[in-house]
Amino acid sequence: MIKKYYPSIDETIFEHQFSNQLKLAIIPKPGFAKTEVNLAVRFGSLDQKILIKNQKEPLEYPQGIAHFIEHLLFESDESNPTQEFARIGASVNAYTTYDRTNYYFSTTNGAIEGIRLLVDMVFSPKFTKKSVTKEAKIICQEISMYDDDYEQKIYIDFLRKMYENHPITHDIAGTVDSVTNTSFDTIKKAYHTFYHPSNMVMVIVGDVDSEKLIAFIGSLLDQYRISGNEIEKRILVEDKIVTNADFQIIRQEVAVPMMMMGLRLKLGAETSAFDQTLNDVKLSFLLSGVFGKGAKPYHQLMKKRLINDSFDFFESFESSYGHVIVFTETKYVEETRLALTETFEKMVKNVPDKQQFYLAKRKIIGEYLSIFNNISHLANSFLDYYIKGINMIEFYESLETLSYQDILNIRNSINLETIMTLVYIPKDDK
Amino acid sequence: MMKIDFLPTKKFKNTLITLRLIAPYEADTINYRSILPQVLASSTDKYRNKSALSRHLDGLYGTQMSVFTAKVGLESAIHFQLLFPSDRFLPNQESVSEKVVDLLKQILFYPKTNQGIFTKRAVEEEIRLLKEAIEAEYNDKSEYAFQQFRKIMFENERYSFRSKGIYERLNEITPESLWQYYLNVLKNDTLHLSVVGDFNHTHLERLLSQTFNGVFKENPHHWIDDETKIISQVRRIQEFNDLKQAKLFIGYRTNVRFDSEKYLSMMVLNILLGDSDQAKLFRIIREEHHLCYSIGSTYDSNKGIIIVSMGIEPENENKAVDLAVEVIQSLKKGIISDDELAFSKAFQIKRIRQRDDSILSLSASDFYYRKVYGTTYDTHKLVEMIDSVSKEDIIACAESLILDTIYVLTKKDNQ
Numbered sequence: 099m100i101k102k103y104y105p106s107i108d109e110t111i112f113e114h115q116f117s118n119q120l121k122l123a124i125i126p127k128p129g130f131a132k133t134e135v136n137l138a139v140r141f142g143s144l145d146q147k148i149l150i151k152n153q154k155e156p157l158e159y160p161q162g163i164a165h166f167i168e169h170l171l172f173e174s175d176e177s178n179p180t181q182e183f184a185r186i187g188a189s190v191n192a193y194t195t196y197d198r199t200n201y202y203f204s205t206t207n208g209a210i211e212g213i214r215l216l217v218d219m220v221f222s223p224k225f226t227k228k229s230v231t232k233e234a235k236i237i238c239q240e241i242s243m244y245d246d247d248y249e250q251k252i253y254i255d256f257l258r259k260m261y262e263n264h265p266i267t268h269d270i271a272g273t274v275d276s277v278t279n280t281s282f283d284t285i286k287k288a289y290h291t292f293y294h295p296s297n298m299v300m301v302i303v304g305d306v307d308s309e310k311l312i313a314f315i316g317s318l319l320d321q322y323r324i325s326g327n328e329i330e331k332r333i334l335v336e337d338k339i340v341t342n343a344d345f346q347i348i349r350q351e352v353a354v355p356m357m358m359m360g361l362r363l364k365l366g367a368e369t370s371a372f373d374q375t376l377n378d379v380k381l382s383f384l385l386s387g388v389f390g391k392g393a394k395p396y397h398q399l400m401k402k403r404l405i406n407d408s409f410d411f412f413e414s415f416e417s418s419y420g421h422v423i424v425f426t427e428t429k430y431v432e433e434t435r436l437a438l439t440e441t442f443e444k445m446v447k448n449v450p451d452k453q454q455f456y457l458a459k460r461k462i463i464g465e466y467l468s469i470f471n472n473i474s475h476l477a478n479s480f481l482d483y484y485i486k487g488i489n490m491i492e493f494y495e496s497l498e499t500l501s502y503q504d505i506l507n508i509r510n511s512i513n514l515e516t517i518m519t520l521v522y523i524p525k526d527d528k
Numbered sequence: 529m530m531k532i533d534f535l536p537t538k539k540f541k542n543t544l545i546t547l548r549l550i551a552p553y554e555a556d557t558i559n560y561r562s563i564l565p566q567v568l569a570s571s572t573d574k575y576r577n578k579s580a581l582s583r584h585l586d587g588l589y590g591t592q593m594s595v596f597t598a599k600v601g602l603e604s605a606i607h608f609q610l611l612f613p614s615d616r617f618l619p620n621q622e623s624v625s626e627k628v629v630d631l632l633k634q635i636l637f638y639p640k641t642n643q644g645i646f647t648k649r650a651v652e653e654e655i656r657l658l659k660e661a662i663e664a665e666y667n668d669k670s671e672y673a674f675q676q677f678r679k680i681m682f683e684n685e686r687y688s689f690r691s692k693g694i695y696e697r698l699n700e701i702t703p704e705s706l707w708q709y710y711l712n713v714l715k716n717d718t719l720h721l722s723v724v725g726d727f728n729h730t731h732l733e734r735l736l737s738q739t740f741n742g743v744f745k746e747n748p749h750h751w752i753d754d755e756t757k758i759i760s761q762v763r764r765i766q767e768f769n770d771l772k773q774a775k776l777f778i779g780y781r782t783n784v785r786f787d788s789e790k791y792l793s794m795m796v797l798n799i800l801l802g803d804s805d806q807a808k809l810f811r812i813i814r815e816e817h818h819l820c821y822s823i824g825s826t827y828d829s830n831k832g833i834i835i836v837s838m839g840i841e842p843e844n845e846n847k848a849v850d851l852a853v854e855v856i857q858s859l860k861k862g863i864i865s866d867d868e869l870a871f872s873k874a875f876q877i878k879r880i881r882q883r884d885d886s887i888l889s890l891s892a893s894d895f896y897y898r899k900v901y902g903t904t905y906d907t908h909k910l911v912e913m914i915d916s917v918s919k920e921d922i923i924a925c926a927e928s929l930i931l932d933t934i935y936v937l938t939k940k941d942n943q
Binding site: 106107108129130131132180181184185187188189190191204205206232235236239240242243245246247248249351352353354356390391392393394396397400403406407408427429453454457458460461462463464465467468470471472473525 | 669775875881885
């Protein structure tokens, strides 16, 4: 067990790795009512191809399988896990993202009983063939729920323009076909492969006795026999660059045109997860100097009435994919497209605003402090880093050394040739 | 000294200052009360435009300013909220609080003007942004369906308006009329100030009092929305749109409101009905009949309504409505197991305890209890009261529920 105090923010973190290789971090928050426990598996929608140890050919999985398993772990013929949690005044839930499945519960009573239930739910699945058929139906409903959500839809459509052959273009839940055709046996095997403690992390935040919890979880884990980890490596390669899809309009049942514009990043081949994440922050600084609320180009776009409060921008800088996306509703599609394209070009060709850089550095201190105000926010943020093997506090503390030169350099990762735009316009629009 | 609500706590690394301006919620002033704070917060004499203000906030270690107008009972409360890092965590223990109070002062009393009134550009810009936000609601089918439902169920009530604003009347606002309304606010609104978090009490009290003392007056308020109607017949409305999943809303009325001693029982009932993963609606309609993915219910304790909402396959509409109505009937008959009651109470207790973990909800609860009940917000007392809710209390609450409107936004027949 490692215990470390961080005076700058007056917080302590406990870390431990159990004999079965599961890693745990605890952030005690005395005085808070809620405790949240997260158990995350490195198994997300991007994990569709994998090489098993001692095998030559990689294994492929149907789309949506990680999310399917997430649903199934809540299924049991003998008991109802959700109800078991409710009985002790806790609520349990889960979600699947590109890179993980996270199971979590929160409670305002003690955490011990909940941890027992959570560990049992994740390490000892009870779903049957019958539950596979039943959940497939519910997941298909879930998939069609997002069909009416145009913000979600334009995002997925846009990713499909940006990438040709990368699992990021697949819906996390899969398709109605892929879900309906996923067999019980395939699911069992995938569970066995991915749900290995060495492939998981646990994060606990709340008013807890950390040392006692670590001992308890250790004794709990001893009850589950685990065989060796069979994953040799994940196969996920960067997609080739798409340059021929610059502008597309689709008619939809919308009242105001929705525009998404973005570009691909040039990924660095080598970097560690820490440097990768640092690049993401550098890029976000560069972007906020242009698209942030205090930035001059943003202000100009507003002044010309090309964008409104729906305007948003975000970046992803991962090892197998990377892009920048801006979104806005706009009444002037062509003018906005030209203005945003020009803004992107200037962002790369001109020198970034130095004052904005210093302000961004101050701003991120406040954002960082706010994370600690909310148990779930803290648990989730910490997990985001921890699952990549990064200590969030040490990461933020390292940001102090970010320099203006870093922001100048990060411009090289922008691939201007890949700029593309997708617009949803109202059906009756000329 | 003026009265300011202070709630010191070391739990958070931030401090939250909230300034509220309160006046009756009326159709004629909704738009003014929605646009005014946005114009005030867009530019001041000192910070000439939004980007200058935004830079100033970034410089104050990312101080977050949120400005909005909320309906509280039959009152309209304009909010200016500033959330900033507490001094002890800043490099060199720099003090941000003084600068935040000064910013609040600049925003409220020193707006950017042209010939003595708001600038045309600032006013028109805020009207444009609000209009475009309302227009875009149609892009989100669930939100659009809910707004349609609301207009129908609350036809002649103030609850039918969005506190964001009434679209059709936004063009009535001019820089002159908004300026007149601003003067009226300064003269007639009730001012309320609260501070929650980790701060220097004496210092902040002095600063705030110096800035705001004696400026506003205190009026009597109507904190509960008790406008209602006689229901002679259930309204059932279908509207058609191009969508895959139908959006269904079922609205019930009750006379159990926040000022009733039964309101905590009603909260427990709502959890039992549709507001938890153990809720009857969730178990029966989603888990047993597989009719939907999303389903839930909400209880607005201020208005006295319960709204059941679902996303369903269009062909399942009648079945889903029948099942939901049946569930409410079963509550009236007392078909509630001990387990169900225990879960629901535990859920509500958890929710109330959790409120104290968020600086924003702690501040909102504190305001609400002090104003509506004239007491302080006491979590322990509330937990005890929920613990003592009985099955009979739930039945009594269920009996007060009257079905009012069923609305569905669904697929066109021929599709």
